[in-house]
Amino acid sequence: MRTLIKGGELINPAGGYHQIADLLMEDGKIVRIGHLPEEIQAADHVIDAAGLLVVPGLIDIHVHFREPGYPDKETIASGSLAAAAGGFTSVVCMPNTKPAIDTAETLTSVLEEGRKSAVVHVYSSAAITRGIQGEQLTDMEALFHAGAVTFTDDGRTVVDSSIIYEAFVTAARLGVPISSHCEDHRLVTAGAINRGEISRRLGDPGISPLGEELMIARDLLLAEETGARLHIQHVSTARGVQLIREAKRRGVHVTAEGAPHHFSITDEKVLEFGALAKVNPPLRTAQDVEAVASGLADGTLDVIATDHAPHTAAEKRLPLAQAPFGMVGLETCVGLTFTHLVHTGKLSVDAAVAKLTIEPAQIMSLPGGTLSEGANADVTLIDPNKEWVVEPEAFHSKSTNCPFAGMKLRGKAVATFVSGQCVYKEAR
Ligand SMILES: [Zn+2]
Structure with a gap:
């Protein structure tokens, strides 16, 4: 036809x-x-x-489709319908499933389920450490050959420097990017929302921006030292954006993403929406929102990625401290991008489309991202x-x-x- x-x-x-x-x-x-x-x-x-x-079919390199393990939140099939409704034709799944995507068998089953039940192209990352526990490296080589497009313990940071160093060395050899969720779990041990005026008002311990920035700085040095390609996920703080900007200037192989919620809304949304506005990294201040938008505008942040993180209504009805982190994002991404970046004149329509198509395709070496004959x-x-x-x-x-x-x-x-x-x- x-x-x-x-x-x-x-x-x-x-x-x-x-x-x-x-x-x-x-x-x-x-x-x-x-x-x-x-x-x-x-x-x-x-x-x-x-x-x-x-435009070329949109590509989201950061989604949680919750299979295997949590089909009540999302399945690969339902997640793919949300992706299609948001304009996405390709997605990269995160590995914090149950079990985690940390063996070639689990990865293969996810990719097979994608081919069988999804209406979009489903790609997958794989875990850096077994069970995302931060202790023992996965067989990255086997996972790479089974189709992993990037390695990440998303949701957590590999805190042990000797383990993450080894992962960067292996990633450099394989030519595959490390995708980094940056958070120092020794510094950030509690807290549901950004540390600041709102957290103080609500009596929450707060999540310090420094916890994210320390790990961004560390991973930039690791990439510089090993020559590995580093992709920093969901940058949320002004100083985090600036660290990446400076590293790019001195030639570090780093790319980074901004999430729609981080360039659209501040932690004040927690007052209105409670746990529905609880996400990790958290919603920050107006100054941080502006910095994420500026980072996207000047190319410091290469891509827009949603961090689509579905949870059941019952889980999100829990008190702020107990409810899980995350929000769905696939079906609001285009609307938020146009409303907050394009129509405000912060980002040209061409740049916005690039950050949702060719840029993510190139970072993860995915097919697609272009409109061309053939x-x-x-x-x-x-x-x-x-x-x-x-x-x-x-x-x-x-x-x-x-x-x-x-x-x-x-x-x-x-x-x-x-x-x-x-x-x-x-x-x-
Ligand atoms: Zn994350």
Whole structure:
């Protein structure tokens, strides 16, 4: 079947392409891009994309799909539906499942489940240490050959310097990035939210920004020393952004991500949403929110990644101190990015699209992230001006834990194609 996406605003950051054009898909591939002649326009299926952006399928390199172990929160199938609804065609799963993704067998089963039940491409990271306990390295080589695209103990930091040094050396040899959740667990032993005025008001011990910054500094030195590629996850503090900016200037092989909640909202949301606004690293101050946005704007932060972290309603009803960290993010990412970065003039639309497509693809060596003739037809249509109100009950994710309920956003993914198949379409 031939599907024509007609008259949209095509943006392909990898090729510096941005103009009104048609895109023809056939047998799962992009076959033509440009102003196509009448006879080609008689495709089997024509989609009028006037007023819409036509971009490469979005790629999220930081999601928690909770399989194996926690199917009540999310499954690979349900997570993939949430991804498709958010405009994503590829995701990278985190390994803090039960059991953790720390053996080739578990990794293979996750990737197989992805091929079997997901509507998007599912890739996976693997754990740096067995059981994410920080004590014994996994067989990184075997995991790499089984398909791990990066190594991370996400949710925790490997605190022992001798173990993490060995991991960096191995990653350098394999040419695979280490993805680092930066948090010094010896400094940050308690606390549910950012340490500051709000935590004091609520009587929470607070999570010090220093705990994150100490580990960012350490990992930058490890990358510099070993030559390994380092990817720093969900940077949340102004000083953390500055450390990465300085390291990039002196040539360290580091990339980093900003999460939509860290460039959109502050820890004041905890007053309104309680545990629904509990996330790790925590929501910080207005100055930090501004620094994350600036870091994305000047290229210090290369990608936007959601850290989609579903939890059941019962878990999130627990008191702030006991509720788990995390919020869902796949279905609000485009809206938050356009509302808080693009429409405010902080980030060009081309840069925003690059940070959701080609940049993450390159960091994790994934296929996709571009629109070109002969490429797999992973394509997302975005209405940059669609106004909508966040209703978590309408999410495709199994979970609704999100501090954006009721927020008015402008910009939404309205159709998603994976290998030429429509996996999501919004009623217009
Ligand atoms: Zn994390």
